[in-house]
Amino acid sequence: xxxxxxxxxxxxxxxxxxxxxxxxxxxFQEHATSELVERELTRAGVATQRVARTGIVGLIEGARPGKxxxxxxxxxxxxxxxxxxxxxxxxxxxxxxxxxxxxxxAMLLGAAVSLAPQRSQIAGNIKFIFQPAEEGPGGAKPMIxxxxxxxxxVDAAVMIHVLPLLPAGVIGWRTGPMMASADEFRLxxxxxGGHAASPHLGVDTIPVAAEIVSALQRIxxxxxxxxxxxxxxxxxxxxxxxxNIIADKTEIAGTVRCFNxxxxxxxxxxxxxxxxGICDAHGARCELSxxxxxxxxxxxxxxxxxxxxxxxxxxEVREVVELPAPRMGAEDxxxxxxxxxxxxxxxxxxxxxxxxxxMLHSPEFRLEESSLRAGVAVFRELALRLPSVL
Ligand SMILES: [Zn+2]
Ligand SMILES: [Zn+2]
Numbered sequence: 001x002x003x004x005x006x007x008x009x010x011x012x013x014x015x016x017x018x019x020x021x022x023x024x025x026x027x028f029q030e031h032a033t034s035e036l037v038e039r040e041l042t043r044a045g046v047a048t049q050r051v052a053r054t055g056i057v058g059l060i061e062g063a064r065p066g067k068x069x070x071x072x073x074x075x076x077x078x079x080x081x082x083x084x085x086x087x088x089x090x091x092x093x094x095x096x097x098x099x100x101x102x103x104x105x106a107m108l109l110g111a112a113v114s115l116a117p118q119r120s121q122i123a124g125n126i127k128f129i130f131q132p133a134e135e136g137p138g139g140a141k142p143m144i145x146x147x148x149x150x151x152x153x154v155d156a157a158v159m160i161h162v163l164p165l166l167p168a169g170v171i172g173w174r175t176g177p178m179m180a181s182a183d184e185f186r187l188x189x190x191x192x193g194g195h196a197a198s199p200h201l202g203v204d205t206i207p208v209a210a211e212i213v214s215a216l217q218r219i220x221x222x223x224x225x226x227x228x229x230x231x232x233x234x235x236x237x238x239x240x241x242x243x244n245i246i247a248d249k250t251e252i253a254g255t256v257r258c259f260n261x262x263x264x265x266x267x268x269x270x271x272x273x274x275x276x277g278i279c280d281a282h283g284a285r286c287e288l289s290x291x292x293x294x295x296x297x298x299x300x301x302x303x304x305x306x307x308x309x310x311x312x313x314x315x316e317v318r319e320v321v322e323l324p325a326p327r328m329g330a331e332d333x334x335x336x337x338x339x340x341x342x343x344x345x346x347x348x349x350x351x352x353x354x355x356x357x358x359m360l361h362s363p364e365f366r367l368e369e370s371s372l373r374a375g376v377a378v379f380r381e382l383a384l385r386l387p388s389v390l
Contacts, residue, residue, distance in 0.1 A: 006114065010372070010373050013106045013107060013109070013110035013372050016036065017103050017107075020075075020097065020105055020106060021097050021102040024102070025076065025077055026079060026095060027132055027133025027135055028053050028132050028137075029076075030054040030075045030133075033054075034055070036109075037056045037058075038056050041058045041113070044113040044117075045116050045117075046060055046112055046128070047059045051146045052131075052143045052145075052146050052148075054133075055129070055132050055142075057127060057143075058127070059125060059128070060112070060122060060128075062119060062123050062125060062126070062387070066388050067125075067156070069125070069127070069157075069158070069382065069386050070157040070340075071111065071127070071157075071379050071382065072159040073159070073160075074101045075101055075104075076132055076135050078096055078098045079095060080094065080363050081363060082098070084096075084364055084366040098360065098362060098365045099135065099361060100162035100349065101135075103372055103375070104159075104162070107160065107375035108128055110372075111379035111380045112126075115383050118384070124387030124388065127148070129148060131332075134331070134332050138293075138294065138332040140333060140335040140336055141332065144336065149340060154340050155387075156303050156341045156342070157336040158307055158345065158382055159333045159336075159345070160344075160346070160378065160379070162348075162349040164350050166346060168318070168348055168349055168351070169316065169317060169318035169319075169371045169374045170317070170320075170321055170374075171346065171374065172321050172323045172345065173299070173304055173307065173311070173322060174323040174324075174326070176298060177299075178296075178326050178331075179296060179344065180257040180258055180296050180329065181259070181261070181264050181334070182329075183256045183267070183290065183293050184253065184290075185256065185268070185271060185289065187212065187252050187253070187275055187286055187288050187289075188287045188289075189205045189208050189209050189212070189251070189252070189285075190285045190286065190287070191247070191249070192246070192248055193245065193246050193247070193248035194245075195244065197244065202246035202248070205247050205248065206240060212286075215274050216275075218274075219232055219274070228260055230256070231255070231257040233254050236251075236252070237252045239251065260296075268290040271288060272288050275288060295335065297330075298337060298342075299337070299344060300341035300342055303341040303342070303343045306390075307343045310382055310386060314374070314378050316377035317374045318348075318374065323346065331344065345378065347371060347375045347378075349371045351366065351367070
């Protein structure tokens with residue numbers, strides 16, 4: 001592809017990104033976004049399919065046989081009032097692209113549209129997965145259930161997520177754990193109500209809840225190998241009516257995050273054992289409900305090394321850095337990476353000159369648009385080179 005053609009694509013990517021940014025849509029409501037993606041892919045001659053309501057899959061079949069690579073972008077926004085000050089800020093009240101999914105969609109679309117005339121240089125197939133609802137309730141799983149990893153069978157999946165902690169144009173990678181699993185629990189503690197002046201006639205769930213909250217902290221600090229990472233945070237505690245009433249019911253709820261899937265499976269029993277033990281000691285009862293969310297993202301070692309090598313040889317990339325540690329956030333790309341070798345890359349988007357750039361999910365979040373060139377270039381190089389070495 002000639003340099004002027006690539007320049008035109010990069011300009012288009014900025015245009016798409018701004019248009020998507022100004023018109024953000026929540027999970028499974030990405031109607032205008034997926035229509036834009038579908039329209040541009042069709043115009044470029046890329047075969048498309050609608051999957052999982054608002055999801056779109058584009059397929060380029062290379063001229064020569066080879067493996068199938070899936071490149072994935074998410075399309076949904078967050079329920080947040082934008083305060084970025086950008087001229088193309090959201091025109092929709094209380095909805096904002098604060099996680100950069102507008103950039104992910106535009107970069108992948110730019111790669112797909114620019115690769116369409118280059119079929120003769122592609123060995124194998126490239127599947128472009130535009131996924132709904134990453135921020136919840138999750139679009140990866142329904143896309144997989146609808147068969148997105150088959151026909152043709154996907155041999156590897158790669159995604160890029162922007163990160164304001166890295167300078168613009170820098171690619172971050174690592175092997176092994178990349179993002180944590182994220183599960184939620186709710187614990188209802190049941191006692192006996194009565195007058196607060198006669199606590200001995202009731203079973204007060206407030207002090208029972210207080211004991212449980214502090215005891216649960218000892219799962220991470222005393223029960224689990226200190227070299228493993230587990231976060232258990234109580235986000236809400238709700239109980240009681242007024243100062244002179246014994247609370248017959250208190251509910252605590254929280255999130256649990258870790259990287260090790262076998263350790264993850266032991267956490268519900270640990271919470272239940274501690275909560276029941278404390279309730280028993282005080283004559284209360286409890287009911288635990290535990291909801292498994294996204295699994296952890298683990299980058300396949302061989303694939304991640306291949307991807308990093310290709311990124312290092314990609315012209316627009318400023319630098320490829322190995323990330324020192326995973327992050328405790330979650331990503332439903334995990335469902336793809338559980339079934340096929342997966343690799344999640346980070347793209348630095350910090351605006352130059354800002355010492356403390358606003359983070360993802362902040363109403364002030366903004367990104368350095370020139371960094372999107374590196375994302376498009378990496379997607380393109382991976383499509384041209386990865387399927388023949390998988
Ligand atoms: Zn997010
Ligand atoms: Zn995100």
